[in-house]
Amino acid sequence: MTTGNTPLVVTPPKRRKRSDMLAARIRDLISQRGLSPGDRIPQEWLAEEEMKASKGTVREAMKALETQGLIKTRTGPGGGAFVTALSGEQAMDLLSNLFLFNQPGIADIYALRKLLEPELAASLAGKLDEQGSAALQATIRLYENEPKTAEEEFRQRIAELDFHSVLASLAENQLLGFVCVFLQTLLRDLTECRAIYAEPNPQLRETALNYQVRTIRLLKAGDAEGARRLMREHMEDAERYMLERARIRSQASRES
Amino acid sequence: MTTGNTPLVVTPPKRRKRSDMLAARIRDLISQRGLSPGDRIPQEWLAEEEMKASKGTVREAMKALETQGLIKTRTGPGGGAFVTALSGEQAMDLLSNLFLFNQPGIADIYALRKLLEPELAASLAGKLDEQGSAALQATIRLYENEPKTAEEEFRQRIAELDFHSVLASLAENQLLGFVCVFLQTLLRDLTECRAIYAEPNPQLRETALNYQVRTIRLLKAGDAEGARRLMREHMEDAERYMLERARIRSQASRES
DNA sequence: AGATATTTGTTCGTATGTATT
């Protein structure tokens, strides 16, 4: 009996470019030799004889590692390629390309935010130090008074997201914080949302402000369950509002 | 009254490299001209005269865009640089660098999985078509019989995660699916976990198998609430198990 | 199947810019 066995992955017979192989090799060297952020990459590794590739090719490989956020280069004596830890911001930039073409919907984003933001808030109950508390208060102060211009209005809406961003940065669970910031970034960059944010929403500022002041109070009081519930309410409110506005907008555009 | 307005970002006086500026310019061109995945990037844009840079420099810029997953290049007639949509896998690879140095803990990852995986399962109730059902069954079949070697054991543990990965790929909410796969990848690549996976765990295979068969049954029956509860149970179980093993391992290593 | 044209990929020598001493 001949096996009709169709292997899922026979072998990747991919003809990879030299520069890609170099990049992979250097990355492996970094982790194998246990190089840490700040360490300099030995020149020997990049020597043309060692890598059996010319300068240009090696440069391309380094460029790849650089855009991956793994290294940074400095000119001058004592310069060279240095290992760096990929920053959260840079990671966010790289991720933004993923949803450049097929953007998720508002409901998709809030489906996650409704689950994660309440947990984030709860995890912070009773953990607010002076510094964190001050940072939160600072973001609120940005929109304490009514906006005068449309642009100011827009900036306030963005600042509202910043409140959540500061909250995320305080999380002990860095992963949770990262994903929350990711969702906020996604929301902010949605064309659908930018249009909504640009419109005037008189009552929204007040309710958001109200939520945030109450949130801080609960966190200081160490009431995890209360903070969780409040944040969930906030998320549900925000989603309802955004979806409603999006509906109105799409209706209006259909009539034009 | 003079405004004590301190601009948040004065101006980035960054001395950027030519290749980086080129990359940014090309990326802007792509979005401005509304190029979509599959479209070819006009050679004129990359002509040395147009960009006022040499071939090597534009190559470096293209390399940056390529590692960002924005373009792919093909050789030969009709070849060139083509716009592509960043794939989920590639995005995962880029993200993996973020946690290369300060890895999150098992508890951090499961804190998120406990929230998201149940929601993912619930969202799939009654939505399983023939294809999806078949894909799930296929992953289960991989570890139907007991492993003979340690390596086979390891592969089975990975396949167990694949079940969740297939589940995520079926999600209507792509964002939810993406984050779930991200967490799974993170878990799989954790050195702490790889060590645990490498050990024999006779009874674990059976309980995992059990969970998954029941999950499929609930999804087919369209029981969203049941699927959610079962998955939450599964996650809590898995976390308990992993944490316990990690504790034992760290204890053992302290004694050696 | 094989020759050819087109386009990317690689090499090398050299020159320029930049930060340290």
Add this chain to the structure above:
DNA sequence: TAATACATACGAACAAATATC
């Protein structure tokens, strides 16, 4: 200021891949 050590940029020639005839 000058010398030094390193990254960055240039340009021409060459090699490899691939669609078309």
